[in-house]
Amino acid sequence: MAEKITPRSEDYSRWYLDVIRDAQLAESSPVRGCMVIRPYGFALWENIRDGLDRRFKATGHVNAYFPLFIPMSFMQREAEHVDGFAKECAVVTHHRLIAGPDGALVPDPEARLEEPLIVRPTSETIIGSTFSNWVQSYRDLPLLVNQWANVVRWELRTRPFLRTTEFLWQEGHTAHATEEEAVEETLRMLDVYADFAINDAAIPVVKGRKSARERFAGAVETYTIEALMGNGWALQSGTSHYLGTNFARAFDIQYLDRNNEKQYCHTTSWGVSTRMVGAAIMAHGDDQGLRLPPVIAPIQAVIVPIWRKDPERVAVMEHAERVKAALAGAGIRVKLDVRDDVSPGYKFNDWEMRGVPVRVEIGPRDVESDAVVLGRRDVPGKEGKQFGIPAGQVADAVSELLSEVQAGLLRQATEFRDSNTRRVSSYDEFRQLIDGDGGFVRVHWDGTGEDEDTIKEETKATIRCFPDGADDGEGVCFYTGRKTSQVALFGRAY
Amino acid sequence: MAEKITPRSEDYSRWYLDVIRDAQLAESSPVRGCMVIRPYGFALWENIRDGLDRRFKATGHVNAYFPLFIPMSFMQREAEHVDGFAKECAVVTHHRLIAGPDGALVPDPEARLEEPLIVRPTSETIIGSTFSNWVQSYRDLPLLVNQWANVVRWELRTRPFLRTTEFLWQEGHTAHATEEEAVEETLRMLDVYADFAINDAAIPVVKGRKSARERFAGAVETYTIEALMGNGWALQSGTSHYLGTNFARAFDIQYLDRNNEKQYCHTTSWGVSTRMVGAAIMAHGDDQGLRLPPVIAPIQAVIVPIWRKDPERVAVMEHAERVKAALAGAGIRVKLDVRDDVSPGYKFNDWEMRGVPVRVEIGPRDVESDAVVLGRRDVPGKEGKQFGIPAGQVADAVSELLSEVQAGLLRQATEFRDSNTRRVSSYDEFRQLIDGDGGFVRVHWDGTGEDEDTIKEETKATIRCFPDGADDGEGVCFYTGRKTSQVALFGRAY
Numbered sequence: 001m002a003e004k005i006t007p008r009s010e011d012y013s014r015w016y017l018d019v020i021r022d023a024q025l026a027e028s029s030p031v032r033g034c035m036v037i038r039p040y041g042f043a044l045w046e047n048i049r050d051g052l053d054r055r056f057k058a059t060g061h062v063n064a065y066f067p068l069f070i071p072m073s074f075m076q077r078e079a080e081h082v083d084g085f086a087k088e089c090a091v092v093t094h095h096r097l098i099a100g101p102d103g104a105l106v107p108d109p110e111a112r113l114e115e116p117l118i119v120r121p122t123s124e125t126i127i128g129s130t131f132s133n134w135v136q137s138y139r140d141l142p143l144l145v146n147q148w149a150n151v152v153r154w155e156l157r158t159r160p161f162l163r164t165t166e167f168l169w170q171e172g173h174t175a176h177a178t179e180e181e182a183v184e185e186t187l188r189m190l191d192v193y194a195d196f197a198i199n200d201a202a203i204p205v206v207k208g209r210k211s212a213r214e215r216f217a218g219a220v221e222t223y224t225i226e227a228l229m230g231n232g233w234a235l236q237s238g239t240s241h242y243l244g245t246n247f248a249r250a251f252d253i254q255y256l257d258r259n260n261e262k263q264y265c266h267t268t269s270w271g272v273s274t275r276m277v278g279a280a281i282m283a284h285g286d287d288q289g290l291r292l293p294p295v296i297a298p299i300q301a302v303i304v305p306i307w308r309k310d311p312e313r314v315a316v317m318e319h320a321e322r323v324k325a326a327l328a329g330a331g332i333r334v335k336l337d338v339r340d341d342v343s344p345g346y347k348f349n350d351w352e353m354r355g356v357p358v359r360v361e362i363g364p365r366d367v368e369s370d371a372v373v374l375g376r377r378d379v380p381g382k383e384g385k386q387f388g389i390p391a392g393q394v395a396d397a398v399s400e401l402l403s404e405v406q407a408g409l410l411r412q413a414t415e416f417r418d419s420n421t422r423r424v425s426s427y428d429e430f431r432q433l434i435d436g437d438g439g440f441v442r443v444h445w446d447g448t449g450e451d452e453d454t455i456k457e458e459t460k461a462t463i464r465c466f467p468d469g470a471d472d473g474e475g476v477c478f479y480t481g482r483k484t485s486q487v488a489l490f491g492r493a494y
Numbered sequence: 495m496a497e498k499i500t501p502r503s504e505d506y507s508r509w510y511l512d513v514i515r516d517a518q519l520a521e522s523s524p525v526r527g528c529m530v531i532r533p534y535g536f537a538l539w540e541n542i543r544d545g546l547d548r549r550f551k552a553t554g555h556v557n558a559y560f561p562l563f564i565p566m567s568f569m570q571r572e573a574e575h576v577d578g579f580a581k582e583c584a585v586v587t588h589h590r591l592i593a594g595p596d597g598a599l600v601p602d603p604e605a606r607l608e609e610p611l612i613v614r615p616t617s618e619t620i621i622g623s624t625f626s627n628w629v630q631s632y633r634d635l636p637l638l639v640n641q642w643a644n645v646v647r648w649e650l651r652t653r654p655f656l657r658t659t660e661f662l663w664q665e666g667h668t669a670h671a672t673e674e675e676a677v678e679e680t681l682r683m684l685d686v687y688a689d690f691a692i693n694d695a696a697i698p699v700v701k702g703r704k705s706a707r708e709r710f711a712g713a714v715e716t717y718t719i720e721a722l723m724g725n726g727w728a729l730q731s732g733t734s735h736y737l738g739t740n741f742a743r744a745f746d747i748q749y750l751d752r753n754n755e756k757q758y759c760h761t762t763s764w765g766v767s768t769r770m771v772g773a774a775i776m777a778h779g780d781d782q783g784l785r786l787p788p789v790i791a792p793i794q795a796v797i798v799p800i801w802r803k804d805p806e807r808v809a810v811m812e813h814a815e816r817v818k819a820a821l822a823g824a825g826i827r828v829k830l831d832v833r834d835d836v837s838p839g840y841k842f843n844d845w846e847m848r849g850v851p852v853r854v855e856i857g858p859r860d861v862e863s864d865a866v867v868l869g870r871r872d873v874p875g876k877e878g879k880q881f882g883i884p885a886g887q888v889a890d891a892v893s894e895l896l897s898e899v900q901a902g903l904l905r906q907a908t909e910f911r912d913s914n915t916r917r918v919s920s921y922d923e924f925r926q927l928i929d930g931d932g933g934f935v936r937v938h939w940d941g942t943g944e945d946e947d948t949i950k951e952e953t954k955a956t957i958r959c960f961p962d963g964a965d966d967g968e969g970v971c972f973y974t975g976r977k978t979s980q981v982a983l984f985g986r987a988y
Binding site: 027034042043046071075086087096098104119133 | 528556561565566570583586592599610613620646835
């Protein structure tokens, strides 16, 4: 906290890491690619989790838990799936350690597993195998299950929250009688994700369908919510997959229909991970640090008491405790910063860095007038301040301010997204944009998968999605020059 | 559900597995020793988790998350710890799979890890290493952290919820300036566990200290809550460890005290796991199945609609929906069983098996009188029924009944524990008891660790704890014949 963080314009990547360090969200661990999620970061994740979990339950899903380990042979049953994940699997081969010749521990050669186990990178296989026991008849369908879990994908380059070897997520897995119902579910959960992102995380995501190149390994279609980060890069923030009967065939998930005939189920899966924390950091943060949407902020209002002399201290703290009780009583997540080894100015900067939406200042004069001063994180300086709020109205005033901050962050992020969504009509223009400010590039698209590969190689940009409900009429593909009505959103992505 | 479950008196172990199967709590998985926690079992765990988590937060703890993997070398730093866990560690040795000569996947020899990773069996080591970065000065203390996580211990004999290779738990880890504060924390969390067990899970646990033989690997003292199961066996249901400076020395957790001198922290750890689900099954279940304490029951009240002819159906269902809304509105976890392919009698048995505390029956006559019939799971037959409860009062009536069931289950379990806690004055008597009804055997004890080993070998009974606050005066050790005032509680245990 002593030094300023790197400005975003100077080095966005450095800024991101500085914010994570100084806001105490996470830190690297002694295990390569794995992070420690610190209490403040975890509280943020808990709020994200609760907002999603509530929505899952409201749409009829139930939570369950499946094994961390997956038999190696399971990975092989779905051909595309194994291609997608075999290269990044943590493999358990032994079940005991013993002291080696030099006294140091080694895996016990006598305790080698007959069949190695994979630490789950995702659970379609083990859950598919379980579903095959749970489904007998059409009466058992749909199965609507979700799991909150840790997963492991051995990544070469990691970045906290965005891409780590181990991460936390939820993975929904459902089985249905028909393609229609499964597709409906896939899109329903995409809507749930978008609703969460927009209304809780204040991130104006774009919903859409992935190109074949970007599909989940084993899926028929993958849908996504794409967010735009402060540096103009895109972040895939949640995906929902229609898996067809691919996993049902691989794991024999069959049901007897009303005519007593065996049918394969149509399945879906969908996931959001701790990556959402990274999205919140980069969608809202500024050069002073985090800016957290009140709905997911671990601390919604922080009270900073201000005094010079000790006699003032007692009165200020009494007043502050009363205000704290009033805010807590209104269901506001409030913290009173009682530290006496740092100055009020230090505390202002600290909580600004940590993105607390509303600050409540209480000094001796406020005690006298039985009032408080309010400040908001999203409007800096005097402009964002409200003076002389009567202490008796503080809960209402803070609640209202929290709603305003929530709306303000969404509005700012939406304006940023919209002003950074551009159209191009040629590949040259496209390259200039991508090399420059970035952002979403919305184009007519009639290229092939190979064209996508070439563009990715030459510009690092990829099709983020074919946006939901795009109705731009017929136009000319910026790359092939062919007429088409298909619209794609390109961007550089994490 | 077609067949009756095994009576407890016939085969308690079989009964336990039958209940888990028929109540749909869990099932075995394709991975040896790992279970699938089914939605109903997981909802029970979620309620246990929430009850504990609320208490942890109320006592000043914060949640965080640490890596699943632990470098092998970390295990070696605390000598007793490694002895305790090395024999049951899942070891990750590779980070990629490739197709072998026959096309089947094999761990890629090119992707062997330089240092194998252990899947955490518990996290004192990785958290100790992190704490050493978090603690600089006495101002940083105490550190009060909890983690909800999965852990893996390679067990030879497994039993769902009681002992599985992977299980879910919370592990609290705290660091303090002094021994006094750390011991206080250790005992505080033991109290928290006992409070949860007694008031939420309705299990009258005995608090106490473990003998050296039963201590956690690396602890100075281990405290425990011990529950008595329906077959007279004990179940260790939560433990809290004072770790002294053992892990602080191994992982260099030091702070500068007020005199600017470096001191080692005193640390604690404490855990409760999915084993608590097993405790709830065995502390309360009867020959009809589960009996769940309302506080942790996934479904607190189930509504069973009853009708013969279709015209009745409409009226009954309308009435049932109104009652459901009234109960849900009062914060009661309610389910309306709308299945139309099974009879009301089948539903009665099903929800009885699944341990739902209160049943609401609604038939055509109840519609006419705008009333309901209530039944309670803990009092079978007519005696437990309340007829003609006006629909307008159903929420109050059910709330009251839930409190009564909660208290009733605790009372029954306490009576069972007390009547199955016996004193003996000789080893012969002791052996007869242990071979017979089991239960807790409360004795004066002045034996050695070797004596404990002998008793365990000969009778399979162990010291469950030295009970908290035991003040039985001086007496004679049943085993050594020596005079002592130390009291021990023996029992056979899972």
